Amino acid sequence: MALHRVARFADIPEHRGLEVRAGDNKILLLRVGDQLRAYQGECPHAGAPLAEGALCHGRLICPWHKxxxxxxxxxxxxxxxxxxxxxxxxxxxxxEVWVDEQPLPDPHTPPADDHRTFLIIGAGAAGTAAAAALREKGFGGRVVLIDRETEAGYDRTVLSKFVIAGQMPPEEVPALREDSFYREQRIERLNGHVASLDAQHRSVRLTDGQTLTYDAALIATGGTPKPLDLPGAELPQVFVLRSKDQARAILDATRPGQRAVIIGDSFIALESAAALREHGLAVTVLARHAVPFAKQFGETVGKAILARHVAHGVVFHTDSEAAQIEGNDRVEAITLKNGQRLPADLVLVGIGVSPATEPFAGLPMEQDLSLRVDSGMRVSEGLWAVGDIATFPLNGQLQRIEHWRLAQQHARIAAANMLGGDEHYLDVPYFWTWHFGTNYDYLGHADAWDEVEFKGDPYHPPFIGLFGRNGVVAAAIACDEERAMAMLAERMKQPLPVDEAWRLIRDV
Ligand SMILES: Cc1cc2nc3c(=O)[nH]c(=O)nc-3n(C[C@H](O)[C@H](O)[C@H](O)COP(=O)(O)OP(=O)(O)OC[C@H]3O[C@@H](n4cnc5c(N)ncnc54)[C@H](O)[C@@H]3O)c2cc1C
Ligand code: FES
Incomplete structure (x- = not known):
């Protein structure tokens, strides 16, 4: 044991953690009633300082991605x-508080033998989280994780923020789990493309002809970028962005000083616009909306994000759509429907994704080709679906939501239910988006509100905005208000009156 004197009891605040050091380790001290706990000081996800998080309802909420x-x-x-x-x-x-620099052993007990096989189709955000959760929750049978991408699951969200900006080489994209994890947890990774699923006979066929049978299966195949239906869309410098390979291809084709045209004003489109601009390209966005993200974030924040892009030199066209991409064997220009010609070296299409559900044609589908699940993420007996492909009930409405954390929440619920549990999605959707070094945090999923109020100025962060409906917080948006948003992530699970939310924000 190597104990270090790290603090006095009285130094530790009652309603937040305290970061201290024991040897080389950052340690978080927390009060639990009249006792203390010492945990790792940085979040296992991406290293956020947990002392900046919020304590609420017996939980510590990470300040970065909640x-x-x-x-x-x-x-x-x-x-x-x-x-x-x-x-x-x-x-x-x-x-005096003394802490050892060696952590306690993992209390995990080895799972019991189990003859069942669980298949997970898709090893992205949700699939990888589900595999980890099955083992965490004690499943001892076979777990087979199938993906058409050769590499193990990785953090897709950095592709449009840092990879195509030239700030993070593709090989440094964080893996969701190290190779040793799959080995130690006996999670079988299978590189293959699922062609069809037979729910009645509980089997899956791959494009190479292999057939696998299962006791329970989870579909987590995510989205496929919508292709551009225009003359010239097949040229090699017309890109979409979903995978690491696609990010690598964009990066390989990109040189500072080139001209990029982004088609669309989705989150991926505008994050990519910012990233390519930071990489030194001249960037033009062909936007569908006069104010981007107004539907999600409201006009004020949408305009503030637009102003941020314009201040960094991104040019927006909102008055006409693309008609054609010119060029013989490489992109030369885009012609708009109003006749205008925009010279271009590359085109990035960011007009949304469709659920990647082609192999599951036999299952009941929504109009948008997503799979309908119940609040426990179940499609039918022995079959679950999660993440970007799942339409699920949220606050009495059917929703399909494309967020990283939500996909992983779905996955944990499905994993529990595959093991006979009865868990349901009762949480608050959360996502983040990054534009020119500024992170926007969003909680909730409001398509309508009757009041909106800000503390701080959306044009000059920090700020936080609350969208209220009938006096209750329907959504919140913020920059650099991490503890307040961490607190709201927990408190918004129950109807939270707008006045009370402002009091909470003032007090955190
Ligand atoms: C560039 C980018 C940036 C993003 N940034 C953010 C962000 O900042 N914040 C946020 O909240 N969300 C962000 N998102 C959205 C987020 O990544 C998705 O909501 C999330 O990845 C959904 O998880 P999923 O597991 O459903 O799908 P995915 O993570 O896409 O995983 C699906 C997996 O299934 C595999 N697959 C598909 N079909 C088959 C098949 N037939 N056979 C075998 N394998 C198959 C795919 O190869 C893929 O690996 C971003 C998305 C992108 C593309
Ligand atoms: S760093 Fe904690 S959730 Fe991402």
């Missing part, structure tokens, strides 16, 4: 972390 951990024992409650917190031995000597 992973949640049980204060009592550090157990993982909500992703995008896929791990619980490491706990450190702690000793009180009088009012």
């Amino acid at each position: 992973a949640a951990f049980r204060i009592e024992d550090g157990a993982l409650c909500e992703p995008p972390s896929l791990d619980s917190l490491k706990r450190y031995p702690l000793e009180m000597r009088g009012d």
Whole structure:
């Protein structure tokens, strides 16, 4: 044991954590009633300082992407972390707090033998989280994780923020789990493309002819970028962005000083516009809306994001659509429907995604080709679906939501239910988006509101905005208000009056 004196009891605040050091380790001290706990100081997901998080309802909520951990024992409650917190031995000597620099062993008990086989189709955000959750929740049978991409699941969200900006080489994109994890947890990774699924006979066929049978299966195939239906769309410098290979192809084709035209004003389109601009390209966006993201974030924040792009030199065209991409064997220009010609070296299409459900044609589908699930993410007996492909009930309405954390929340619920549990989605959707070094955090899923109020100025962050409907918070948006948003992530699970939310924000 190598104990270090790290603090006095009185130094530790009641309603937040305190970061201290034990040897080389950053440690988080938390009060649990009149006791103390010592956990790793940085979030297992992407390293956020957990002392900046919020404590609420017995949970610690990460300030960055709102992973949640049980204060009592550090157990993982909500992703995008896929791990619980490491706990450190702690000793009180009088009012002095001493912490060991070696964490306690993982309390996990080995799962019992199980003859069942669970298949997971798609090893992205949701599929990987589901595989990890099955083992975490004690499943001892076979877990087969199938993906058409050769590499293990990785953090897709950095592709449009840092990879195509030239700030993160594709080989440094964080893996969701290390290779050793799959080995140790006996999760079989299978590189293959699922061609069809027979729910009645519980089998899956791959394009190479292989057939696998299952006891339970989870479909987590995500989205496929919508293609552009225009003359010239087949030229090699016309890109979409979903996978690491596609990001690599964009990066390989990109040189500072070139002209990029982005078609669309989706989140991926505008994150890509910012990234390519930061990479030194001249960027023009052909936008469908006069104010981007107004539907999700409201006019004020949409205009502030637009102003940020314009201030960094992105040019927006909203008055005409693309008619044709010119060029023989490479992109030369885009012609608009109004006759205008925009010279271009590359085109990035960001007009949304369609659920990647072609192999599941036999299953009941929504009009948008997503799979309908119940609140426990179940499609039918023995079959679950999660993430971008799932239409699920949320607050009495059917929704399909394309967010990273939500896909992983779905996955954890489905994993519990595949093991006989009865869990349901009762959380608050959350996502983030990054434009020229500024991160926008969004909580909720409001398509209508009757009041909106800001603390701070959306044009000059930090700021936080609350969207209210009938006096209750329907959504919240913020920059650099991490603890307040972490607190709201937990408190918005129950109807939260707007006045009370403002009081909470003032007090955190
Ligand atoms: C560039 C980019 C940036 C993003 N940024 C953010 C962000 O900042 N915040 C946020 O909240 N969300 C963001 N998103 C959205 C987020 O990534 C998705 O909501 C999330 O990945 C959905 O998880 P999923 O598991 O459903 O799908 P995915 O993560 O796409 O995983 C699906 C997997 O299934 C595989 N697959 C598909 N079909 C088959 C088949 N037939 N056979 C075998 N394998 C198959 C695919 O190869 C893929 O690996 C971003 C998305 C992109 C593309
Ligand atoms: S760093 Fe904690 S959830 Fe991402």
